[in-house]
Amino acid sequence: MGKYIIAPAKLPTVERKKFSFSLRSHYGNSATIVLSPDGIYSLDVNGWEDDYVIENRAKRDPQYKTGIQKVSNELFLDYQARTEFVSLMSKRAFKPIGRTFLQKERDKIQIEEYQPNAFVVNKPQSDEVVAMLQTEGNSRYYKDENNSTEVRRFVTENKEKVYKERVANWNEILKLFNDIEKANKEKADFSFRQAYNAKRTVYDDIINGQPSVIENGFDDAINKLAVPYEISLDFDYNQQLQTIDIDVEIPDSIEPFVPTEKATILSSGKVSIKSKQQKEIRNEIVNSQLSLLYYIASYAFSLTPHIEHCRMSLWSKHKTYGYCWIDFSRNKFKSHAAPEDYLVTWKNVNNIGEFRGANVLNHIDKKLFKKLIQERSL
Numbered sequence: 001m002g003k004y005i006i007a008p009a010k011l012p013t014v015e016r017k018k019f020s021f022s023l024r025s026h027y028g029n030s031a032t033i034v035l036s037p038d039g040i041y042s043l044d045v046n047g048w049e050d051d052y053v054i055e056n057r058a059k060r061d062p063q064y065k066t067g068i069q070k071v072s073n074e075l076f077l078d079y080q081a082r083t084e085f086v087s088l089m090s091k092r093a094f095k096p097i098g099r100t101f102l103q104k105e106r107d108k109i110q111i112e113e114y115q116p117n118a119f120v121v122n123k124p125q126s127d128e129v130v131a132m133l134q135t136e137g138n139s140r141y142y143k144d145e146n147n148s149t150e151v152r153r154f155v156t157e158n159k160e161k162v163y164k165e166r167v168a169n170w171n172e173i174l175k176l177f178n179d180i181e182k183a184n185k186e187k188a189d190f191s192f193r194q195a196y197n198a199k200r201t202v203y204d205d206i207i208n209g210q211p212s213v214i215e216n217g218f219d220d221a222i223n224k225l226a227v228p229y230e231i232s233l234d235f236d237y238n239q240q241l242q243t244i245d246i247d248v249e250i251p252d253s254i255e256p257f258v259p260t261e262k263a264t265i266l267s268s269g270k271v272s273i274k275s276k277q278q279k280e281i282r283n284e285i286v287n288s289q290l291s292l293l294y295y296i297a298s299y300a301f302s303l304t305p306h307i308e309h310c311r312m313s314l315w316s317k318h319k320t321y322g323y324c325w326i327d328f329s330r331n332k333f334k335s336h337a338a339p340e341d342y343l344v345t346w347k348n349v350n351n352i353g354e355f356r357g358a359n360v361l362n363h364i365d366k367k368l369f370k371k372l373i374q375e376r377s378l
Contacts, residue, residue, distance in 0.1 A: 019067035039273035106203035209306025322369030
């Protein structure tokens with residue numbers, strides 16, 4: 001298959017935090033706690049007293065401590081979200097789609113039924129014919145001295161003939177109406193059946209893992225996957241074996257994409273912003289590499305329940321060398337798992353090592369990497 005280039009998404013931002021409150025003991029005075037993205041606290045005050053007086057009273061107000069804790073926690077979560085966006089992509093993993101769920105949804109589909117039109121022309125009645133003939137007779141014989149006698153004679157002579165003619169005409173109209181209705185129903189039923197079959201086919205294709213489902217899924221990956229750095233994907237799908245092999249190429253160095261600062265909540269309730277140690281950054285690089293594989297595997301498992309094994313290979317850009325290969329199996333796949341569990345739970349190829357107290361995925365020669373993957377795939 002061709003390569004799919006996934007552009008990096010924006011890193012979650014760290015925003016300035018604010019908490020405003022009115023001083024309970026001094027009506028008309030208010031204060032706002034402001035926490036900058038780099039962890040600097042300030043207190044803006046407003047009121048009818050001197051700013052220094054209001055500030056001191058604000059710091060003694062019960063809401064001050066609440067506000068400090070609130071803005072501190074919010075900033076802490078911003079920094080945590082930035083780190084997790086890069087190093088814990090598994091936290092936003094896609095939910096594997098289930099076969100039973102799809103079958104139930106498919107079986108809920110009902111074929112639409114044609115709603116017939118009502119025939120609104122009433123069948124002629126003999127008394128209606130008599131009334132009509134009487135009206136016509138009165139008009140025809142109104143000058144005759146024996147008007148009533150002539151009218152009765154006219155009605156008697158014509159009522160049976162006219163009634164039969166009107167009923168015959170009504171039957172012709174009814175037949176034409178029924179023919180039209182029949183044609184409309186056949187046309188509508190054919191259309192409804194096609195729509196019904198098409199809807200079921202969509203589910204059947206997903207359930208059975210038709211190649212078009214996988215191709216469409218990866219075509220849409222650029223809109224679905226949120227990654228911190230540019231990656232390229234290519235895959236080899238085997239419907240019969242129910243496997244998909246996905247190669248992922250990442251930048252030669254992803255350290256520039258790892259946030260270098262972290263937030264810590266102090267015992268005072270305030271937040272402290274510090275630079276991460278190199279050991280932390282290296283561990284987060286490995287977590288990012290492994291969780292990226294998990295994240296993309298979860299996407300593949302969300303496309304169809306037919307895939308039982310998703311075998312992920314992590315490569316440097318242009319596949320100069322390899323990093324890691326993991327055979328994710330559906331029956332062990334969870335909605336979220338920690339990166340340190342991946343190399344224990346699933347078959348894999350890696351050259352994980354330690355550098356200055358931190359884990360690191362060492363490079364693996366391209367030919368050796370392919371050879372090891374082939375051996376582990378058996």
